[in-house]
Amino acid sequence: MTDSSEPAPDGGYAGATDELPAATDEGGHATTESHGLPPYGSVKRWFVTTNHKDVGILYTVTALFFLVFGGVLALLMRVELFAPGASVLSAIGYNQTVSTHGLIMVFWFLSPFAFGFANYVVPLQIGAKDLAFPRLNALSYWLYLFSGLLLGVSFFQGGTFSGGWTMYAPLNIPTYTPSIGASTAILALVLFVASVTVSSVNFLTTMHRMRAEGLTMRRLPIFTWTILLTVWMMLFAFAALLAALMILSSDRLLGTTYFAVTSPGGSILWTHLFWFFGHPEVYIVFFPALGVMAETFQTFTGRRIVGRKWFIAAMVLVALQSFVVWMHHMFLTSINLQIKTLFMATTIGISLPFDLMVFSLIYTTIKGKVRFATPFLFTFGALILFIVGGITGVFLGAVVLDYQFRGTYWVVAHFHYVMVGGVTALIGGLYYWFPKMTGKMYDEFLGKVHFVLYFIGFNLLYFPMFVAWETPRRVFEYPEALTVWHQLATVGGFILGASFLVMFYNLTRSLVDGEAATGNPWAYSTTAEWAIPSPPPLENFPGVPSYRSGSLDFLGGSGATDGGEVTDGGAVVARDGQAHETGTQAAHAGEPESHASIWPFVLSVGAFFVFLGLSGLQEGSFVPGLAGDVYLALALVGGTITMGSFVGFGLEHFHAPTGPFGESWPFEAVENTKLGVWIFLASDVVLFGAFIGTYVFVRISAGWTGWELVPGDPIPGLMNTYLLLTSSFTVILALVAAEKKSRWGVIASLTTTILLGIGFLVNKGLEWNHLFHEGIAISSNVRTSTFFLTTGLHAAHVVSGLVIAVYLLARAWRGAYLDDERPIEYFGLYWHFVDIVWLFLFPLFYIL
Amino acid sequence: MHPMALFPAFVAPLQSGLVPDGGRDEIFRAIFVVFLVLGTIVGVVVIGYMLYNGYKFRDRGDRDGEDGIDRPELGELPEGGGGGRKLALSLLLSALIVITLITWTYFALVDVETRAVENDDTLNIQVEGYQFGWEFIYPNGNTSDTLRVPEDRTVRLTVTSRDVFHNFGIPAFKMKTDALPGQTTDTWFQPNETGTYQAQCFELCGAGHSAMNANVSVMEPEAYEQWYANTTSDDAASGNATGTTAATAGNATTANNGTTPA
CATH class of the missing domain: 1.20.120.80 (Cytochrome c oxidase, subunit III, four-helix bundle)
Structure with a gap:
């Protein structure tokens, strides 16, 4: 392998060298190649950047912060569970810990962590300069960060939400969880969903419209495929969650009675709404991990993935089926045997494509040159954990067994093996792409130490939960006989937590004085991000990436990629002949393109205050006294900021990537903004669909004709x-x-x-x-x-x-x-x- | 409609002895053990095969020499990939195991769901969950916070909640069902040994969730009859109160988790 970072001598490609990864923006060409962005060293850069790589780093770092947040909450629980009975936490404090641990890990850690990679890597893999709507991408990030901060604030408003991450009704309404902080936590989720929706529209437009020439859908790298399917699932699933959360917020803030005890079918209504989102969510958080596994299995075994098209077909099948399995979370509610049978069948149906994917990964190692570098140790380990998680999941598919496992530690152990198994793969992804994102190599020995501690800690933490499965979930009381298993789990939890200290030390240290990473530190990697320097220049590619010749070339630029893949210097072909400029400022040819915008940040600050202010509402009016006035003022100030930033957004001169793009199937004829509008409307259809479905459900429960x-x-x-x-x-x-x-x-x-x-x-x-x-x-x-x-x-x-x-x-x-x-x-x-x-x-x- | 009406084909295997019979705990244990044994075997084989491959094909640096295998190259376009047949076979095998296993348990499910109907001698008790405890209402209107039942008789529970979503379960009898406000769910169990057991709440329901237990006392049939004869509905106040709650639940749907609606 050769060093691929050959700086281009002339313009058009900001040549980063490995020694000076940040030099690009500090040099003299700050006006043309920095796209109006301040240099990396400047704090301001991180507030105004819209570049997908910067946003990717922001997502990754923020997600790791929430991993620590959620992890500390988990350790609190494990301390409490070291012996039966309450010790360090109050009863309601324990419930808050359980609830926010789940919410933070599922929403604020897992998906955003994966989307750090998605932001950074997907545009590189598909050959795009940036996402279709860079400012909206920055907006997604800031909304995500501020939604998380809002959740943090909720702890200090009389206690945060304590009804579990599943938020079952009617425990989720103020009658039973009266604290203002509980409302804030729900509103924080609403803000998070806003971030996800903006992000989904952006990614779908980008991935469908902006692929390099020759990169048809079936030729997309598997990681990109997993993100594509994840985002499609997100678009629809989170719209359903948004409906659920809006209705819940309305019950909490305005005094509607959807989930009140007196409301017919209120409890069941919530379970339907929540799990219609909740089951696809399992695959939403797991698919990116699967993508990381597939990429690293290819790279570190030196073999192409076995049965690639079947692997992709299996994922498409899962993505579709994920919307028809939700009632398996409700086997013990009042649904009848026929429906149980149907959902048992769909549940078994959705498990089978995963068998195929697991076998595909295993067979990929055959005849390989398997190198157990840190990324592969983690993804190989992740596959082992996922197999255990999958087998124990089959137990839950048998309804008779599920009846007994419901609400016990069997479920806890199973989904941690699956979900944290996914995290394991994503940690592998962090080591895999760390050299690309930072230009520095991590320390391999410390990486291996991390893995060993992690794997021991993981299994010591979660495996005893299978043995102690008769412990009910979310309690701190359990039979004396199970104490030893819970103590083992607590010890494992601390080992798992400590292993991350090794990782943080390793990565921070490497960032400061690690060995410089070459453009492609891994033998046998194939995807485009490895064909450019580490870290990539702001423009990403030394020319227009194209696969027309059957492999990656950079056309038009003078930069060569590694291994003598020299460009042919051919002209860029405007294939679809619709070189529309999405920005209205294209005419200002002399003006340097600006890719900096402060408005995504300001808008999110405004939204933060609006939502914080709204949390003071109860039964349609603000809480009495000074507090109420403060909440009202916060909402008004936030509203003003938000409206102001909308105007700022509208008036700002900003350049979004413009065509022509190589491959845009199946939306060749639909321009980016138009496609974005269509995709947004698709999620809005689900939102209204959920509202109308809710109305029909409530009305049927109450008696349709008597209504x-x-x-x-x-x-x-x-x-x-x-x-x-x-x-x-x-x-x-x-x-x-x-x-x-x-x-x-x-x-x-x-x-x-x-x-x-x-x-x-x-x-x-x-x-x-x-x-x-x-x-x-x-x-x-x-x-x-x-x-x-x-x-x-x-x-x-x-x-x-x-x-x-x-x-x-x-x-x-x-x-x-x-x-x-x-x-x-x-x-x-x-x-x-x-x-x-x-x-x-x-x-x-x-x-x- | 009787759920079994839709599943006449399933009745035959129920009587053949292939499907575990007996109390719910026995059914659970039989199936659980089979799953555990098979699951362990499959897990050990698959993970073992994975580790074996990982070891066998480990990179040994120069000792490997030129193996003539076509390795992936940077910037190549991915292909469809071969290996379809091998994958299909593996999938078929695993699907066969999973589907037969689940189908087998399905007979037990149908059995569990219909069992109570076959026995007219069931004892019907209403259960009401509240923050944070359980109340048991007997046919004569007597209420109790301990569930007293006779040995060797099928007990049918109709479960609901006065406030939030609870879940009523007695781990010893492998019996569990949701307690939903405004709705009822039915379930059953058959205690076959006297003693004191514990019922618990299995759904997060508030600050007192961890301690939301109730005692279950399985008595000698004679002792139970004696106790039952001495109870009256003289604690009418609470009896009436619960009656109202039950009435609210009246037009709600009823379903069964282990038995059939009347």
Whole structure:
């Protein structure tokens, strides 16, 4: 292997050398090649960066922080469990520890850790300069960080949420978990889901639209495949979780009664909503680990993965099936034998593709040159742990056994073997990509020490839980006879924790004075990130990456990759011939491209304060006294900051990557922003689908025919239907006017749209006001709760649409959109969608 | 509808002796042991094979020499990859093991779910969970915080909750079911040894969850009859209160976790 980091002598490629990884940005070409970003050494850089590699590092570091946070909570539990009975924690303190340990590890550690790699590596693997929407990527990160900080704050607001990470109803409502901190924890999750949704839209657009020439879907590296499927699952699963969390927040803050004890089927409703998200979530956190395993198995065995296409097919199958297994978490609720049978079958069905993947990985080692370097030790170990986790999972697939394992340490042990088994692979990924991300090699000996301690600690921690399986979950009391097993587990937990100290020491030390890493420190690696220097320059590639010749070349640039793969210097071919600029500033040719933006950070700060302020709401009003005023002030200040940063976002000159891109199947004809809008709407469909499904579920539970409609009079609803339909029509008129280059036509049509939208809201306001005067309130009963919350969510969509429409109008006034009418078209997509949703809501809530 | 009506084909194996019979604890133990033995064998074989390959094909540096094997190269496009047949065979084998095992347990599931119906002599007791304890309501209206049952008689429990989501389980009898507010679930067990056992809550339900236990006393049938005859519903207050709660649950769905709705 040769050092691949040959700096290009001329421009276009900021040549980083291995010795001076950070020199690129500190040098004299800061204006052209730094993309307006301050140098790495500057703190400011990390607040304004939108580069996928920087964001990837931010994700990784932050996720490791939450690993420590969640890990300390776990150790607290293990100390408490060293002997039966309470010792260091109070009863409610223990429940808070259990709950936040789960929430932090599942949400704030596992996926973000994987997405650190995804951010860093996926664009490199697919040959993209950056993600499709770099600022949204930074926004995802900052929302993630601030949602985590919000969870941290919740501990100090009378105690955080204590109802378990599954948040079962009705323990999750203020009647039983009254602390303000509990509401904050739920709101922190809402903010986290916002981050995930933004990120999903971004990744899906990037991965479908921006691949290098010749890199068709079936040729994508397996790690990229796992991220692609993960993100698709995220898009839909997290939309369902968002619906669940919005309803729960509404119960906690506004006083709706979805989950109240008196509400028919409230408990079961929550389990459906939660597990419809929760089971795909298992694969969402595990797939990236699988991807790391596949990559490292190929690299460290020097063999191509066996049955690659079957491996991918198996994953696609799992991703699809993951949405039809959720009720296996509910075998002991009131579902009947037929449904149990069905879900037992789907559960067994989803386990089989994993068998294939495991065999595929094992067979890959045959005839290999297996090198047990630290990354491979971890992923090889991860496969062993996953096999144990898989076998013990089959026990749970047998319903008769599941009946007894439900709520016990068998489940705890099983899912830790699977999920923390996944973490094991991701730790392998951290060692694997550490040289790429930092340009420094970690210490191999300390890496091996870490693995040995980790593997011993892991098994000592989780295996005794199988033996002591009769311990109920989430208790600190257990039979004396099981004490020895719990003590072993506690010892194992501390060994596992200590092993991370070795890792942190190793990586920090290596970062400071580690050996410089070459572009490709691993023999037999194949993916594109290893064909460029470590760390890669800001532009990523020395030319346009292409696989047209059957292997990776960099076209157009003068830089060569390793091993004599010299570019042919051929011109870049604009394949799809639609070299649209997504940014509106493309005309400013002389202006240096700026890739710095402070707005993602500011916006997230604003959102943090809004949510913190909202946590002070109970039953629709702020808590009494000074505290309430403070919460109100926080919400108002946060709201102002948020709105201000939206304006800042809109007015900022920013360059998103523009085409032409190599491979964009199946969206060749759909420009990036448009695809982003479509993908976002797809998640919105699931959100409304969950709300409507919830309404139908509640109504059936209460008795469909005995259900009284909340609005006595359907006429206001009918009027609103016509208003919205007409407003959709005027948006189309605006688009036509823009195509005909009629400025006044655009202005008139948009103004009419806005007026019709306002008319809709005024009409709704009058209707609601009338209902309130009749004594019908949002908290009256579950009928009024579903009516006000579902139509209220729709109204909030109308309000958002109007805000965008006003922005469009302001720009149209100054003559925008006559040359490029696409913003109006994309706004139209959203507006028509909101319109269509109303066509479902109107009959459901006014007529049937 | 009777759930067995949909599964007539499953009745035959139930009587053949192939499927574990007896109390729920015996059924559980029989299946658990089979799973444990097979699971251990499969685990040892697969992990052993993995380790063996890892060792056999370890990189021995120069001693390997040129093996003539086509190794992956940087920047290559991944292929579809061969090995489909080997994978398919392995998958088939593992699928066979898993599916036969699960199908086998399915007969036991159907058995567990229908058992109580076959015996008219069941004792019906209502269970109500609350933060943080259990109340048992007997057919004569008597309430108790200890579950007293006679030996060798099938006990059928109808379980609900007054407040949050609980889960009622008696580990000794391998019996467990969710306690949901506004709904009831049914389950059964058959104690065959006198003594005192413990019932516990298996779903996080608040600060007192860890200690949400109840005693289960399995009595000699005569002793039980004597005790039962001496109880009355004179603690009418609590009896009425629970009656109201049960009525609230009235139009809710009923289902079974180990037995059948009446």
